Amino acid sequence: VTVVGVELTDDDAEAPRVIPCLLLEGDRLVKTQRFAEPAYVGDPVNVLSIFNSFEVDEIVLLDIGAARTRTPTPIAQLRHYAEECFIPLGYGGGLSTLAEVEAVLAAGYEKVVLNTALDRHPELVSEASRVFGAQAVVASIDVVGGVGGAVRTEGSTHDVGADPVAWARRAEELGAGELLITSVDREGTMEGFDLELVAAVAAAVGIPVIAHGGAGRRKQLAEPITSASASAVAAGSLFVYQGTNRGVLINYPTRPQLERLMGR
């Protein structure tokens, strides 16, 4: 059995990515609800190696402590996490200089996730995009109050004074290659994605949008793709908890399950 003569269809072109979004606090992985009440879910090396064995599409690792202190996770720690991950990785949290971005990419990460930097160091988004390519720069946008609401940075503590669609357009203009749109109101609630928010942003930009915040059941993973034009979905609780009573169980759909979920 080899790939010789395999028939390809456009369905094989690019399946929507389904991305575990993991939150780091110090050297622990935690899960929050509406960006609060961090609950311990496991040791990062252990959890990452489980997701690696599940052959997940991609992983986004966000240091929620670093987002507040504006000091990125130590590079040696990030390199250690990347060493056993043979899948695409993104890191976000406290990045504010080009040297920090370069160090993260050299540590085995394909993408950096910039959030507060969009407000405080917009030039970093442009420079990182120019030097490392737009594909390496994910702009992360945390939204409170849905599509008509507010964009918040610094762990949802600072209001930037722009609406999500305007902020998304600005991120694209600055050079971001992709947007991670997080509904703070839904995050960790397992109540479903804010599809209205995702659809409004996806319609306003030409770059891929990752929908994040609220996934509580596997069935919901397809919704941002099929009804809100997202290119990818990210989830935390869904992949670290078993059911809505929140018992920790690292999980991810099998490839055939994903194909069924996405209607392929």
Next chain:
Amino acid sequence: VSDVAVVDIGMGNVGSVANMVRKAGGSATVAADPEQLSGAPRVVLPGVGAFDEAMVRLRERGFAPVLDQLVERGDVPVLGICLGMQLLADRSEEGVEPGLGWIPGSVRRLPAEAPDGTPVKVPHMGWSRVSAPRAHPLIDELDADARFYFVHSYAYDPVDEGAVLLRARYGGRPIVAGVAAGAVMGVQFHPEKSHRHGLALLRSFLAAAP
């Protein structure tokens, strides 16, 4: 001497490539100096970033002539990855610098429109299946459903169809996902980030006879 020398021009994820080579059972040296290529039984040329910048760095740091000699001798398997594969071409629409020219062809921008007129997101970023027009030792061990992680805005267009190692589909069209001619090979995707499928490909590369 390590099984693989990984060329390091400060562009892209050499550490990940070296890790995957080790995972595949080989030893890897990250070579920031062209002298480290001497005696290497295999060479990987990774790369992420802009075509011109990579070609300038390959020349300025003295890699280009050393690699040219290796390829001329033909006894050292060379694997280009992502931008590293595109560098094997004569030229790229992304820049003005000449490429290494080892596998004749041009690198062209992915069309932003499918043949039916629907818009196509560029870069192509995500997992895609691949198909080979013919057998080749590098792809022998791949499962029929092998998927690889792609991130690219440009794709190889080789002069000789016989140089096509793998194809994928994107934006309603076939794209070249791999090239091979003699000891020179290239893949557009990232085997080092494509878990067991990338591992299978790198194992085959390690088995490639010099």
